[in-house]
Amino acid sequence: MAFALQVLIDGLSLGSFYALAALGIGLLFGVLKLINFAHGAFITFGAYALILPSAATEATLGIGALPAIPLVILIVGVVVALALLSEFAVFRPLRDSSPATLMVGSFALGFVIQNLIIMIYGGRPKAVGLWSDLSAGVTLMEGVSVPKLQLIIIGVTISLMLALVFFLKKTRWGIHMRAAAEDFRMARMLGVKADLVIMLAVAISGMLAAAVSLLYVVQTGILDFRMGVPMMLFAFIATVVGGMGSLVGAVAGGFAVGMLSILLQTFLPSDIRAYRDVFVFLVVIVVLLMRPQGLFLSSAVRERV
Amino acid sequence: MLEVRDLHVQYGRLVALRGVSFSIAEGEIACIVGPNGAGKSTTLLTVSGVLKPTRGEVIYDGKPISGLSPEAIAGLGVTQVPEGRHIFTGLTIEENLRVGAALRRDRDETRKDMERIYETFPILGQRKTQAAGKLSGGEQQMLAIGRALMSRPKLMTIDEPSLGLAPKIVDRVYEVLTELRASRGLTLLIVEQSSERALKAADRLHVLRNGEMQLSGRAADLKDGAEVHKAYFGFTKEHSGEVMI
Numbered sequence: 001m002a003f004a005l006q007v008l009i010d011g012l013s014l015g016s017f018y019a020l021a022a023l024g025i026g027l028l029f030g031v032l033k034l035i036n037f038a039h040g041a042f043i044t045f046g047a048y049a050l051i052l053p054s055a056a057t058e059a060t061l062g063i064g065a066l067p068a069i070p071l072v073i074l075i076v077g078v079v080v081a082l083a084l085l086s087e088f089a090v091f092r093p094l095r096d097s098s099p100a101t102l103m104v105g106s107f108a109l110g111f112v113i114q115n116l117i118i119m120i121y122g123g124r125p126k127a128v129g130l131w132s133d134l135s136a137g138v139t140l141m142e143g144v145s146v147p148k149l150q151l152i153i154i155g156v157t158i159s160l161m162l163a164l165v166f167f168l169k170k171t172r173w174g175i176h177m178r179a180a181a182e183d184f185r186m187a188r189m190l191g192v193k194a195d196l197v198i199m200l201a202v203a204i205s206g207m208l209a210a211a212v213s214l215l216y217v218v219q220t221g222i223l224d225f226r227m228g229v230p231m232m233l234f235a236f237i238a239t240v241v242g243g244m245g246s247l248v249g250a251v252a253g254g255f256a257v258g259m260l261s262i263l264l265q266t267f268l269p270s271d272i273r274a275y276r277d278v279f280v281f282l283v284v285i286v287v288l289l290m291r292p293q294g295l296f297l298s299s300a301v302r303e304r305v
Numbered sequence: 306m307l308e309v310r311d312l313h314v315q316y317g318r319l320v321a322l323r324g325v326s327f328s329i330a331e332g333e334i335a336c337i338v339g340p341n342g343a344g345k346s347t348t349l350l351t352v353s354g355v356l357k358p359t360r361g362e363v364i365y366d367g368k369p370i371s372g373l374s375p376e377a378i379a380g381l382g383v384t385q386v387p388e389g390r391h392i393f394t395g396l397t398i399e400e401n402l403r404v405g406a407a408l409r410r411d412r413d414e415t416r417k418d419m420e421r422i423y424e425t426f427p428i429l430g431q432r433k434t435q436a437a438g439k440l441s442g443g444e445q446q447m448l449a450i451g452r453a454l455m456s457r458p459k460l461m462t463i464d465e466p467s468l469g470l471a472p473k474i475v476d477r478v479y480e481v482l483t484e485l486r487a488s489r490g491l492t493l494l495i496v497e498q499s500s501e502r503a504l505k506a507a508d509r510l511h512v513l514r515n516g517e518m519q520l521s522g523r524a525a526d527l528k529d530g531a532e533v534h535k536a537y538f539g540f541t542k543e544h545s546g547e548v549m550i
Contacts, residue, residue, distance in 0.1 A: 172403070179393045179404040186391040189353050191379035191408035191456060 015258020046213030083206030243294025394438030405455030
């Protein structure tokens with residue numbers, strides 16, 4: 001029982017990262033039909049924004065030295081600004097092109113951001129101690145002690161999701177966004193302001209990326225210019241498993257992939273544990289062979305068939 | 306109210322409209338009929354700003370609108386019920402209506418308009434929290450019309466309202482449209498493939514074929530049918546007298 005709870009919390013906290021990243025990707029896919037390969041770079045950029053720009057091996061905290069509230073606001077602001085800049089400089093000019101062109105554009109954008117980070121901060125990983133007191137253990141019950149951080153990660157993720165659900169279901173702009181995701185042209189013919197809806201989706205996607213940046217740095221304590229890439233990769237897998245275009249699917253897919261990773265980590269024999277991801281991908285392939293449309297088929301996709 | 310002048314529209318190198326002109330007076334029901342591929346939907350999409358003309362212009366209330374975005378044109382009071390209805394299937398019926406009111410800020414009035422639509426179409430009111438994708442074809446058509454009404458349009462364009470619907474439901478759709486003109490003074494531009502029902506409802510009939518306007522006239526003057534037949538098919542019918550199309 002205690003062991004099961006431990007595994008569950010490990011799985012949920014890893015799945016939280018994937019689910020948040022998958023939501024950020026899924027949101028833009030819904031509205032723009034953009035498969036955003038720059039999302040990983042957004043995450044990395046948000047993490048590096050914590051320290052002062054310098055190529056020195058030792059990191060000096062800049063924004064990261066501030067109290068929690070201004071720190072979070074500034075990091076979210078930086079990533080949202082980067083996302084909006086990407087919208088104006090890359091996504092908007094390419095909006096009427098094919099989804100493939102948009103995707104390649106986002107891929108290029110991701111590389112540009114990544115190389116910018118290498119130019120400014122250098123290519124070596126840097127250690128950052130942010131909120132290290134959060135890794136202290138909390139005893140949940142007899143024999144189960146988890147880092148406080150894991151509970152925070154799960155709590156933040158669930159809160160962000162509830163906020164997003166509220167926004168999409170109950171607010172004017174949220175409803176417009178769902179309408180635009182389903183049928184962009186029709187929404188415009190009814191007066192939905194296309195540019196505003198897209199900017200909003202891009203900004204929210206940036207916000208979600210910033211959340212991943214912060215939580216991830218606190219958990220690993222390391223900055224690396226490649227850090228967003230595996231996160232993005234697993235998030236893509238999560239969206240595909242969940243069903244491209246379904247936000248519920250993206251979240252469920254994220255948690256499923258996180259859970260699966262932790263289960264394999266726990267139960268694989270120790271000498272093949274290093275190849276955990278191979279088994280994760282294997283399961284993903286099997287799932288997609290059985291349900292090529294993903295576990296949660298979105299209504300938008302269903303209509304187009 | 307609406308004047309379309311010498312409209313040319315192309316899809317890449319494919320020419321869809323070659324110099325279409327017609328005008329609609331306020332409070333009028335105008336109908337464009339024509340065979341498949343005549344350019345009917347293209348005409349409506351150009352009026353709504355989705356397609357941009359290569360030549361010619363669309364004048365609404367005295368101002369050219371052909372350069373404006375679809376949302377800007379919607380803001381001027383021109384709304385469209387497109388072919389295939391295009392309701393948002395993943396949204397509830399009520400949310401569909403709310404998107405229809407995208408441009409409005411007057412919450413209470415919007416609410417009242419929604420109630421009015423539920424009165425006109427009771428089935429929508431009964432199922433307002435259900436996903437719109439669950440509605441039948443006829444109900445979806447009603448929802449599409451209701452959604453368009455939520456913007457309080459002055460001119461409503463409707464692309465093939467009878468497509469895929471049972472004759473009885475088509476009757477009901479036309480009944481509603483005629484009532485709307487009477488109760489709200491709404492100006493309607495209806496596109497249909499078959500002219501029979503359109504002729505009954507319309508004040509003015511336009512026949513479009515091959516991207517060109519073949520015939521325009523008061524519906525009352527065209528009741529005979531022979532002229533319409535010739536414009537529609539491009540050849541004369543041997544035994545005229547009845548409308549066969």
